[in-house]
Amino acid sequence: MSVPKGSWVEIEAVLLKPEERAPNLPPDTAKVPYLLKVSGFLTEDSELGQTTAVRTLIGHEYRGLLKIVNPSYAHSFGATVPELLGIGRRGKA
Amino acid sequence: MTRDNSYAAVLGRKNEIMKRALGIDFDDFIQSPIAFDYERMMRETGYSHEDIVRIQTDSKVGNTPLFELKNLTEAVRKVSAPGMGATILVKDEAANASGSFKARRASISAFEAQKKGFAGLIAATSGNYGAAVASQAAMRGLQCIILQEVFDSRDICQPEIVEKSRACEAYGAEVLRLSVGPELFYMALRTLEETGFFNASLYTPFGIRGVETLGVEVAEQVRARFGKDPDAVVITHAGGGNVTGTARGLLLAGCAQTRIVACSVDLGGLHMASDTDFNKKSFTTGHTGFGVPFATWPDRVDVPRNAARSLRYMDEYQLVTQGEVFYVTELLTKLEGLERGPAGNTSLTAAVTLARQMDRDQIVVVQETEYTGAGKHHNRQLSFARENGIEIRVGDPSGNVPGKTLVLPERLDQVRGKVQDMDRLRLSYLKNAAKAHPVDQWNENDYAFVAADIKSEEAWVKLAVSNLENK
Numbered sequence: 001m002s003v004p005k006g007s008w009v010e011i012e013a014v015l016l017k018p019e020e021r022a023p024n025l026p027p028d029t030a031k032v033p034y035l036l037k038v039s040g041f042l043t044e045d046s047e048l049g050q051t052t053a054v055r056t057l058i059g060h061e062y063r064g065l066l067k068i069v070n071p072s073y074a075h076s077f078g079a080t081v082p083e084l085l086g087i088g089r090r091g092k093a
Numbered sequence: 094m095t096r097d098n099s100y101a102a103v104l105g106r107k108n109e110i111m112k113r114a115l116g117i118d119f120d121d122f123i124q125s126p127i128a129f130d131y132e133r134m135m136r137e138t139g140y141s142h143e144d145i146v147r148i149q150t151d152s153k154v155g156n157t158p159l160f161e162l163k164n165l166t167e168a169v170r171k172v173s174a175p176g177m178g179a180t181i182l183v184k185d186e187a188a189n190a191s192g193s194f195k196a197r198r199a200s201i202s203a204f205e206a207q208k209k210g211f212a213g214l215i216a217a218t219s220g221n222y223g224a225a226v227a228s229q230a231a232m233r234g235l236q237c238i239i240l241q242e243v244f245d246s247r248d249i250c251q252p253e254i255v256e257k258s259r260a261c262e263a264y265g266a267e268v269l270r271l272s273v274g275p276e277l278f279y280m281a282l283r284t285l286e287e288t289g290f291f292n293a294s295l296y297t298p299f300g301i302r303g304v305e306t307l308g309v310e311v312a313e314q315v316r317a318r319f320g321k322d323p324d325a326v327v328i329t330h331a332g333g334g335n336v337t338g339t340a341r342g343l344l345l346a347g348c349a350q351t352r353i354v355a356c357s358v359d360l361g362g363l364h365m366a367s368d369t370d371f372n373k374k375s376f377t378t379g380h381t382g383f384g385v386p387f388a389t390w391p392d393r394v395d396v397p398r399n400a401a402r403s404l405r406y407m408d409e410y411q412l413v414t415q416g417e418v419f420y421v422t423e424l425l426t427k428l429e430g431l432e433r434g435p436a437g438n439t440s441l442t443a444a445v446t447l448a449r450q451m452d453r454d455q456i457v458v459v460q461e462t463e464y465t466g467a468g469k470h471h472n473r474q475l476s477f478a479r480e481n482g483i484e485i486r487v488g489d490p491s492g493n494v495p496g497k498t499l500v501l502p503e504r505l506d507q508v509r510g511k512v513q514d515m516d517r518l519r520l521s522y523l524k525n526a527a528k529a530h531p532v533d534q535w536n537e538n539d540y541a542f543v544a545a546d547i548k549s550e551e552a553w554v555k556l557a558v559s560n561l562e563n564k
């Protein structure tokens with residue numbers, strides 16, 4: 001998919017490969033790369049999944065793989081946890 | 094010229110990067126590998142208390158209301174022995190710009206950065222402090238970069254930190270979202286070096302002096318309303334700046350008898366740098382994963398000497414379980430009509446326990462609240478725990494096992510918390526100090542510094558280190 005320059009996107013970059021990471025990490029952390037994600041405006045027409053660059057809200061440029069077009073925040077209040085509903089109820093015997 | 098950005102090379106340039114990015118010459122205060130002139134460093138920030146009040150008033154910070162939690166106090170009295178059950182007050186710090194007490198810290202750093210002519214500010218923080226710095230930067234027209242630890246290797250994000258990413262971007266900051274690992278500090282150094290921005294570290298004298306106003310306001314508000322000093326002030330502890338700044342403010346206001354009670358959520362058994370443990374936590378701050386290491390060795394941060402030194406000030410350190418905090422959060426909502434976030438309610442949970450052990454005519458102050466909302470809300474943290482395989486049930490909170498089982502108490506009298514042994518914490522500090530500077534090289538100044546730093550006597554320190562040596 002081709003994404004036009006100027007689109008608001010998220011890129012991902014490997015900052016440190018597993019062997020380049022900090023010493024003394026727990027094994028589960030040591031075996032995976034250290035990653036950066038940042039959102040910005042695409043500096044050129046680009047393909048999803050290809051290396052490209054973005055300019056952030058304050059104008060800095062970062063390079064990485066184009067991952068998401070129009071990244072959004074979808075965090076929520078979550079599925080109701082019924083165990084909470086019993087707490088502090090009025091008129092409860 | 095391209096810089097060597099390997100992990101070792103960037104950490105090797107740490108001191109020069111930090112010096113340029115703060116404009117404080119720590120060498121001026123440092124006396125030995127452990128000792129430094131703490132009080133002179135705090136004084137020489139260049140700001141008087143009045144300056145700080147003025148800067149904060151100008152930047153939508155401070156003067157937050159102090160509420161009496163009458164219904165919760167009543168509920169606590171019902172489960173207390175006759176004559177017991179102190180009045181519980183809460184300072185609504187969620188009323189600060191950006192929704193938490195962290196605005197007090199950020200306000201002075203942002204003022205300082207602007208005064209010194211920096212184009213922008215950087216902070217490495219996954220919590221409220223990021224939103225605080227971004228908000229203060231926004232009102233001063235400064236640029237801002239926030240670095241956060243957000244997602245694990247399965248690409249699963251902790252919902253509370255996602256909310257922080259959103260808030261920072263909403264205030265116009267650039268947000269660098271990173272995977273799990275202590276290399277957050279490495280990336281912060283790289284970013285400071287590349288941009289030349291100001292290091293709005295959480296641990297500078299600016300930040301901690303900024304929290305002193307909170308302690309002073311508590312003293313003034315309690316005196317105005319009740320004609321006496323608070324008997325105890327309960328303070329959520331992660332990096333220790335909240336305890337340090339608040340206690341310093343209380344002392345500044347003359348509350349010499351007020352008990353300073355630190356409090357953290359017990360996350361014992363979970364590893365803070367572990368990719369798999371990252372999303373097994375239902376709390377992202379105010380927990381023992383930060384609280385204990387920072388209390389027992391403050392100088393592990395992004396500045397050469399940490400202005401947040403909680404053992405200097407605390408009289409007591411309470412632990413509470415995740416389930417207890419969520420239960421009390423729900424009670425605060427239902428009984429007091431106040432919906433607030435988890436980190437602030439950590440100290441509220443300890444206050445419930447303390448109030449039961451205190452006389453009716455005494456006063457216990459919970460010195461902060463924080464905002465809540467999508468991602469941060471306790472329902473989201475609980476549903477997220479369930480999605481990550483954590484068992485959630487109602488029962489006795491002694492059944493809590495961090496990362497495995499989260500138990501919501503059934504009744505208020507089951508909210509008990511647990512105290513930490515202060516001398517064990519002090520001994521742990523001494524072991525860390527001995528690692529940083531072998532005891533046979535300590536001079537009288539080192540002993541005096543260490544004794545003050547753990548609120549103890551030199552004689553106790555000398556005996557304790559000789560016992561350590563003999564082991």
Ligand SMILES: Cc1ncc(COP(=O)(O)O)c(C=O)c1O
Nearest residue numbers: 221330331332333334335378436
């Ligand atoms: C709302 C809130 N309360 C308390 C704390 C703990 O403060 P400190 O890190 O200074 O101990 C934090 C920060 O992590 C926080 O965001």
